[in-house]
Structures are given as C-alpha cells and as structure tokens.
Amino acid sequence: MEDRVSSLPYSVGRWTKDLDPFGIQLVIIPAHEAGTRAFADWLLLPYVQQRLDRIFIDEVHHLITDKNFRECFARLGDLTLAGAKYTLMSATCPPRDVPEILHILGITELSMVREIRSSTTRTNIQYTVEQCTNDNLYATVQSKFNSIVLQPDERGLIYASTLKDCDQLSQLLSAPKYYAPIDPKEKDKIQEEWFSGVYKWLICTTAYGEGIDYSKVRWVFNVRPQGKTSEVQQGGRAGRDGELSYSHTIFTTFPAHFRGLGLTDDPHGKAGLYAGYQMDTCYRFSFRLYDKETYPCAAIPGAALCGFCLEQVSNGVNLDGPAQISARVPLVPSSEHHVSQPAPINTNLRQMTIADSIIPHQKARNVTNEIMQGITNLLSVIQSRDCARCVVAGTAHTHSHVSEDPYKDYNYIQRRLNACNVPASQFHPFCFLCWAPYRIPGLVHPVPQLGCQLTPDDCPLNGSYPGIFRLVTALVFGRPEIMREVAKYLDIDVEIFSNIFSFTTWLSKDVGSSNEIPNNLAFLNAYYRSSLTESVH
Known part of the structure; x- marks a missing residue:
C-alpha cells in the first residue's frame, strides 16, 4: 500500500504512537493496528481530529470474511467515534454484506450512506473453468502452464489454496513460491525478482491475492479456490493494462455446499462457486453475488468471451447481441417489487450531519x-x-x-x-x-x-x-x-x-x-x- 500511494501528491506516513500529525497528510495503518485502543485514542486527540477529513478502509469485505479470525476488524467501529467521513473500498463486497459492515462500524444513519458499484467482471478478461481429477491436478496445471508463452514484460500468477499445493507446483514448474510462513525478507526478494522479470511466474496463496498492482499480469490460474470471493480477487490481478488477459480456474471437486445454506453462513462464497461450476450459461453470471445487475459476454460491448460462450460460438450459436442470452439478472425478482404511494416529505427537517450520526x-x-x-x-x-x-x-x-x-x-x-x-x-x-x-x-x-x-x-x-x-x-x-x-x-x-x-x-x-x-x-x-x-x- 505504501508503494501504491507514494505516487500521490501527498506527504505520507505510517502510523506509530509518536507520529507527528502536522507533518503528513495521509496516514497508513495496517488493519490489525487500526483496531487497537492505542490508535483509537490517538485518532481522538484534539489536534488529530482538527485535521482528520476522511477514513479509507481498503478491502472492507474482510470485516465479514475474516471476522472470526481477525479480531481487530470487529473493533474498527471505534474509528467511527472520530466523526470523519468514511470511504469503504472492495472489489468483492456483495450487496447483502453492506448492512452488516455498517453495523460493525457503528453507522446507524443509512440515509448518509451512498453505495457506488461497477461490474465485478472486466471486459478484457476471459474467464474459463476446467475440471480434472485429484490425481491429475498437477499434470493439468503443468499442461496449461507449458502451453502459455509470456512476453518479456508479462507475468503469470498461480494461486493455490493450500501450502502443499504451493510446494508441489513450485517444484513441478520450477517457479518460486510465496506464502505467509516464508521469512519476510525472503518474500521481499521473491517479489522483487518477479517484478523485475527474473521469474515470470509465481506460485502463491491468497496472501498475494490482494494489493498486488503489476499492470501486465497476463495469466492467473485459480487452483482449487475455496470460494467465489478468492477466485474473484485472484482473477482481478490480471489485465490491469486493459489488454486481453486470462483467469483460468481449475477444480477437482465441487466445494462443500449444503442445501439451504444461509447467506450469513457463507462469507467466502462457496455456494456461488458451487453454482458457477454447475452453470450451463455464461460464466459471468456466476459473479452475480457481487453485483446488483449481472450481464453475459454477449450483452457487454467488446467483452472477451468466457469459456462457455466460446464453446457456443464454436458450435455455431449466434451471440450477436443480448437477445440470444438474458441480459439482466436483477438482484430482487420483479414479483417481489411492490408499488406504493410516495410518503409525504417534511421539508422542515434539519439535514443530518456526520456529528449527528455518531x-x-x-x-x-x-x-x-x-x-x-x-x-x-x-x-x-x-x-x-x-x-x-x-x-x-x-x-x-x-x-x-x-x-x-x-x-x-x-x-x-x-x-x-x-x-x-x-x-x-x-x-x-x-x-x-x-x-x-x-x-x-x-x-x-x-x-x-x-x-x-x-x-x-x-x-x-x-x-x-x-x-x-x-x-x-x-x-x-x-x-x-x-x-x-x-x-x-x-x-x-x-x-x-x-x-x-x-x-x-x-x-x-x-x-x-x-x-x-x-x-x-x-x-x-x-x-x-x-x-x-x-x-x-
């Protein structure tokens, strides 16, 4: 994150208890420290509050997906007491999770919340899925790996869901591995060598799934992803330069899924992954968990065709325009919409402020x-x-x-x-x-x-x-x-x-x-x- 904001026209500093707030404009702090009492107390100091304009929380979906493992996320509500505006950012925050995130942060006045969304899928990414047996998994990955030729400035990422898969694939493909237990200095060295082109491919776990910002990642392999959220995050590393890129998911068995699974019981999107694997339609529809409206390849001008749509074209199906495939999957079925008379507006009400909301x-x-x-x-x-x-x-x-x-x-x-x-x-x-x-x-x-x-x-x-x-x-x-x-x-x-x-x-x-x-x-x-x-x- 520090590298990403270093190009901004602001003076940037990493938070410590002794940080001088008068010498910087943007404070960066890891989530595990932002949830501490020490930081909350620092944030409430008068001379800090006088200069505090906005709090940004990146990858805010972790408040839901990791709340059972990272206690610090549950304590971020203490930051609301500072009375500053929030900007909450995430590429994989389903609409269903927004109310709980606001509850965790202690934001009770919903009239002051503005939700801005864009499509989770990107038009320049081709999404494909491949199933194989457990015994043939590594051979399948190796075969796909050997078929790809990357240009000197292009890179590839192979995401594995377990350390064992990381180790095995790293040895098989002669590519470095990157995951949490590796010494931090060694991880920095691996990352730098990957950026500079010493290695074009990197085998990693989800620890590398967020925050990487290399524009020419051309291929991403998602090997046995544990949920739709990780598949989306990992695939989102590809094609940030706008050129045609590829997100290829390889799975062996359907993820654990039970009929009647509640939304709150599935923070990682296992049910969405399960449904996506069984879809007999455009794979972009499998991302509907994260969007209020989802569109297939045929309905998106210039979109790279997913594996399903490519197969349809090869079979002679005409995908010229949205008439061939339903172009919209509404968040709420139309039968559940009810038309009611508009309520009268009291024009004498005072406008709600941030101070009122806390x-x-x-x-x-x-x-x-x-x-x-x-x-x-x-x-x-x-x-x-x-x-x-x-x-x-x-x-x-x-x-x-x-x-x-x-x-x-x-x-x-x-x-x-x-x-x-x-x-x-x-x-x-x-x-x-x-x-x-x-x-x-x-x-x-x-x-x-x-x-x-x-x-x-x-x-x-x-x-x-x-x-x-x-x-x-x-x-x-x-x-x-x-x-x-x-x-x-x-x-x-x-x-x-x-x-x-x-x-x-x-x-x-x-x-x-x-x-x-x-x-x-x-x-x-x-x-x-x-x-x-x-x-x-």
Missing part, C-alpha cells in the same frame, strides 16, 4: 467507560479496606473471619463460578484468573502472549487478592438483598439471580459488539453502583 455510538461508549470506571472504583474500595469479605458484608475488617465461610454454600458457589465458561471478549478482554479488565485504569495488567497459557504469576493481583473479582461475585451471590439491588440496577428479572445455574448461564452470555460489556464485568459495576456508592461517599 451520537448513539458516543453515548454507548460513554456508558462503557462508566462501567469500566465502576470496576476501577470497586477495586480501590477493596484495596483501601484490604478485605473483599468485609466490603461485601459492610463491616470493619478483622482477621477472625479468615478461616470461616461467609455462608453455607460458599465453597460450592465458588466452584461453580470457577467452572463457569465466561466467554472471552475481543472488545473488553479480561484476566480469566481474577476477571480484572486488561485496560482497567490505574492497573497495568499484562496481556498474555499469543498462544501462551496464562499462569498465576502473570496476574498482578494474584499475590494480594487471588481471583479477586470472582471472589467478590461469590460473596455477593450469598446476599439475596444485594442481588436484588444488582438485578434492579441492571433492569433484569431477579429470578435470573435466584439460583447458581441461571446466574452462571447469564454470566456466560456472549458479547456481540464493542459497546457491550461482558456480563461478569457488568455485574461487578452494578454491585458497586447499587450497593457501595453511597457508603464510599
């Missing part, structure tokens, strides 16, 4: 911050009295109760809470040992390293207050009068707190957005606000 998001964030502050205050109260039991009991601290259970079933309740499957929160992560949020003000709680198990030594509260917020929850549960006040504060049915089974079920409820607090943390704040605020002040 008010609900800002209010929700303020509530979230208030909850986190309540947990901070609760911890301060416990630390000031040096005893969670006495805080909950409302008594002066003594050492006589240390060996006593606060109520009859206390040990059982503690075991149930320890076994409670409180879901992880990508928006408000907390320590599973003590339930303290990692970002709690005044407490520097280290975040565990990726792939490493959290140990008691990693928790700064474990020495003085082991499992402190789990302990508080168990203590509060043993006092029905406090539980009633907490339920009232949370505006939920007190029966949910009447037994440990329904209570732990409530604690285990998943969190769906950045403005929702996990129930175990919401409970602690509610306890502090409903039972301790007056006694503290």
